[in-house]
Amino acid sequence: MADPARAAKLAQRIKVVVAEALGRRVKDPRVGAITITDARVTNDLQHATVYYTVFGDEVAHADAARALEKAKGVLRQEVGRNITVRLTPTLEFVPDMVPVNASNLEELLRTAKQRDAEVAALRAGAKHAGDADPYKSDAPRDEDIDEDDFDEEDIDLRDDEDIDEDNGR
Secondary structure (H helix, E strand, C coil), X not given: CCCHHHHHHHHHHHHHHHHHHHHHCXXXXXXXXXXXXXXXXXXXXXXXXXXXXXXXXHHHHHHHHHHHHHCHHHHHHHHHHHCCCCCCCEEEEEECCHHHHHHHHHHHHHHHHHHHHHHHHHHXXXXXXXXXXXXXXXXXXXXXXXXXXXXXXXXXXXXXXXXXXXXXX
């Protein structure tokens, strides 16, 4: 097993070599709209996965996939010439879905922003269903009552004769 850092460096080098070879060595007009976005190499340095994007519609995507499969041998030969490993890794081309996922996320964010604006518009004209403060009542609360409101007469104490603390033992 090779060092993961070495595999990452090799992947970056393969990405550059394949991108340059698409422009120089491959004469197929279908590869003109291809952009190499990333490359990954296994830790044993035997297999490389190259990610690409294509500008265009579904027909352009299908044409680009066929062109890359056809040019795979030439591209692997070019990679073998430009890297210094004992065995040249096999190449696998995979369409990169990051731009598609990004456009889907942008659409979802745009929809969410529109719905937020609609909710804000509804909230601006909304009124409470009940009172503005449903917990407020007309009865005085404990903090509204002062100690001065109580008089000696209001306290209901039994006669002193009924209170016998020591004799009841």
